[in-house]
Amino acid sequence: MTDLTATDFPPGATLRAEARIDLDAIRSNTRRLGQIVAETGSKSAAGVMAVVKADAYGHGAVPCARAAKQGGAAWLGTALPEEALQLRAAGLTGPILAWLHPAGGPWDELIVHEIDVTAYAPWVLEEITAAAQRCGIQARVQLKVDTGLGRGGTQPHDWLELVELAAKAEAAGHIRVTGVWSHFACADEPGHPSIRAQLDVFALALAAADHAGLRPEVRHIANSPAALSLPEAHFDLVRAGLAVYGLSPLPDTTPADFGLRPAMTLTARVALVKNAPAEHGVSYGHIHHTAGPTTLALVPLGYADGLPRNSSNVGEVLVGGARHRVAGRMAMDQFVVDLGDPDAVHDVHVGDEVVIFGPGDRGEPTADDWAQATGTLNYEIVTRIGPRVPRVYVGNS
Numbered sequence: 457m458t459d460l461t462a463t464d465f466p467p468g469a470t471l472r473a474e475a476r477i478d479l480d481a482i483r484s485n486t487r488r489l490g491q492i493v494a495e496t497g498s499k500s501a502a503g504v505m506a507v508v509k510a511d512a513y514g515h516g517a518v519p520c521a522r523a524a525k526q527g528g529a530a531w532l533g534t535a536l537p538e539e540a541l542q543l544r545a546a547g548l549t550g551p552i553l554a555w556l557h558p559a560g561g562p563w564d565e566l567i568v569h570e571i572d573v574t575a576y577a578p579w580v581l582e583e584i585t586a587a588a589q590r591c592g593i594q595a596r597v598q599l600k601v602d603t604g605l606g607r608g609g610t611q612p613h614d615w616l617e618l619v620e621l622a623a624k625a626e627a628a629g630h631i632r633v634t635g636v637w638s639h640f641a642c643a644d645e646p647g648h649p650s651i652r653a654q655l656d657v658f659a660l661a662l663a664a665a666d667h668a669g670l671r672p673e674v675r676h677i678a679n680s681p682a683a684l685s686l687p688e689a690h691f692d693l694v695r696a697g698l699a700v701y702g703l704s705p706l707p708d709t710t711p712a713d714f715g716l717r718p719a720m721t722l723t724a725r726v727a728l729v730k731n732a733p734a735e736h737g738v739s740y741g742h743i744h745h746t747a748g749p750t751t752l753a754l755v756p757l758g759y760a761d762g763l764p765r766n767s768s769n770v771g772e773v774l775v776g777g778a779r780h781r782v783a784g785r786m787a788m789d790q791f792v793v794d795l796g797d798p799d800a801v802h803d804v805h806v807g808d809e810v811v812i813f814g815p816g817d818r819g820e821p822t823a824d825d826w827a828q829a830t831g832t833l834n835y836e837i838v839t840r841i842g843p844r845v846p847r848v849y850v851g852n853s
C-alpha cells in the first residue's frame with residue numbers, strides 16, 4: 457500500500473520527490489484496450505480486467521482501480537486476497553478476482569465481500585466449498601488450469617477431478633463457477649511455440665469443463681502482451697496490468713505504437729548544488745571521479761525509494777533541461793549528478809525538478825530506458841517505487 461500521499465504534507469510544502477500519476481492516462485489506456493479487444497474477442501466483445509495488484513504496479517491501487525473502471529474496465533484483478541478486500545473497503549463495486557491465496561483463504565471474508573476466488577487445486581476448492589457452506593453464501597469461484605506456464609494452476613492430469621468436484625459443489629448450490637482461466641509463459645515473445653501449445657491445452661480444458669456441465673461467465677488467458685498481440689487469446693476477458701499503466705510489454709515497441717501513454721512520472725527536487733574540483737571521487741566507493749572542475753547536484757532519492765542500486769553510473773535523469781547520468785553509486789536515500797561544467801552552478805538550483813522517468817515527451821528518460829540501463833523490465837521499475845515516495849494524482853476530475 458502507498459503509505460504517504462501529498463495530503464500527508466503541509467499544504468504548499470515542496471515535496472522531496474513524488475510519483476505523479478496521470479489518471480487520465482489510466483482511463484484512456486483502459487478505453488484503448490477495450491477498443492482493441494472489442495474488435496477481436498471471440499464472442500460479441502471481450503472485456504477488460506484491470507489488474508491492480510502490487511498497489512497497481514506502484515501507481516496506487518484505489519485511485520487507479522477507479523480510473524480504470526471509468527475507462528470501461530468491467531473487472532478488477534488482484535493477486536492477493538487483502539488487495540481485493542482493500543478495493544471493496546474503498547467502495548469499489550462490481551466483479552473482482554483474486555488468484556493467490558494462502559491456505560485458509562481468508563475464504564469467509566472473501567465470500568462475504570463477493571470476491572471471485574481462484575481454485576487452483578482440488579484441495580483449494582474443498583476449502584472454498586466448506587467456507588461457503590459455513591457462511592451460507594454461494595461462493596463465486598474461478599478454476600485455474602496450468603496450460604504450460606508451470607507456475608500456478610492445476611496440471612491437466614488433475615483438471616478432470618477439479619471440474620467434477622466443482623460441478624458437484626455447484627449442483628449442491630454451494631458455489632457458482634464464474635470463470636475458467638489460465639496464464640501464458642511467453643506471451644511477450646510473439647511466435648514462441650509455447651503460446652500455441654498453451655492455447656491448445658486451454659481449449660481442451662474448456663471442453664472438459666463444458667462437458668462437466670460448467671457454464672462460466674468468463675474464460676480468459678490473455679495478459680497485456682497477449683491482449684496487444686494475440687487476438688485469438690482474447691476469449692471473454694483480457695487481464696491487463698502493464699498496458700493499463702501505459703507501458704508496452706512487447707519487445708521493440710513503444711507505448712505509442714498501441715495508443716498507450718505512461719501514467720507515472722517520477723521526480724525529485726535538487727537538494728544541493730556545489731562546485732567540485734577535477735578528479736574528485738563521487739559517492740560511496742568512488743566509482744566516479746570528476747573529469748574536470750564541475751558542478752555536482754544532489755538528488756534526494758535512492759534505493760530505499762525503489763531506484764535500482766545497479767543504476768550507479770548508468771541511469772539517466774533530466775535536470776536543467778538536459779539528460780545526465782547518475783554519477784557514482786546510487787545510495788539508499790540519494791544520488792549525485794555530475795553536470796560536467798563548473799558554470800552549471802548558475803543554471804541548476806536547489807529545488808529544481810529532476811525527472812527520473814516519465815512518458816518521454818519532455819526529453820526525460822522513460823521507465824523503459826531505466827529498465828534497459830539496469831537489466832530488468834519496465835514492470836519492475838514502476839512497481840518497485842516505494843511507499844516513501846508520495847503519489848500525487850492528476851487528471852482527477
Ligand SMILES: *Cc1c(COP(=O)(O)O)cnc(C)c1O
Nearest residue numbers: 507639679680681695696697698
Ligand atoms: C500480473 C498478472 C496479469 C497482468 O499481467 P500484465 O502482463 O501486466 O498484463 C495477468 N494475469 C495474472 C495471473 C497475473 O499474475
